[in-house]
Amino acid sequence: MVAVEYRIDRRSGVPAFQQIVQQTKQALRLGVLVPGDRLPTAKEVSETSAVNPNTTLKAYRELEREGLVEPRPGLGTFVRRTLGRPETGTDSPLYGELVAWMSKAAEAGLEQEDVAALVASALEQQYAAGTTAVTGVRTTRSTGE
Numbered sequence: 166m167v168a169v170e171y172r173i174d175r176r177s178g179v180p181a182f183q184q185i186v187q188q189t190k191q192a193l194r195l196g197v198l199v200p201g202d203r204l205p206t207a208k209e210v211s212e213t214s215a216v217n218p219n220t221t222l223k224a225y226r227e228l229e230r231e232g233l234v235e236p237r238p239g240l241g242t243f244v245r246r247t248l249g250r251p252e253t254g255t256d257s258p259l260y261g262e263l264v265a266w267m268s269k270a271a272e273a274g275l276e277q278e279d280v281a282a283l284v285a286s287a288l289e290q291q292y293a294a295g296t297t298a299v300t301g302v303r304t305t306r307s308t309g310e
Contacts (some may be wrong), residue, residue: 169198169205171214181216185224193233193248195255204234204242 171188173181177231192198204225207218225242228234270280 171205171210171216172218181214181226182220182227185210185216185221186227189224189228189233189247190248193244193246194250196247196249197255198244199249200244201242203240204244206241279290 169189169192169282171185172182175181177184179187189198189204190269198204205213207221207225210221225234225236228259229236229242233245234242236242264290267280271284
């Protein structure tokens with residue numbers, strides 16, 4: 166089972182439901198969430214993130230519309246499919262290189278905001294698209310119920 170905790174940045178200007186959608190997609194891309202995993206209930210998200218349960222339900226409906234999750238009455242909302250590719254997992258060589266680069270940046274005295282700005286700039290240059298900050302989704306995977 167995977168426990169996902171959404172982090173809502175109220176200062177970002179991005180609606181809370183959209184942050185939940187973005188963070189869920191990020192977890193799907195990174196392989197943190199995989200098909201069969203249950204997402205937290207709207208009540209659980211409300212308790213941990215201080216958002217209205219309807220906000221979470223709106224996000225889950227959007228994810229369902231995109232075919233990423235499916236509600237199972239009485240059981241919860243479950244991941245249907247992943248967005249991840251082998252190259253995007255936390256066990257990939259690219260991830261290791263990125264972590265090493267981040268360590269060098271920290272050793273050089275860069276703050277998190279400095280690193281985020283550099284990454285956003287490089288993304289924009291590489292992919293010639295606008296940047297969208299996706300902030301932390303914290304997860305833990307455990308066995309059992």
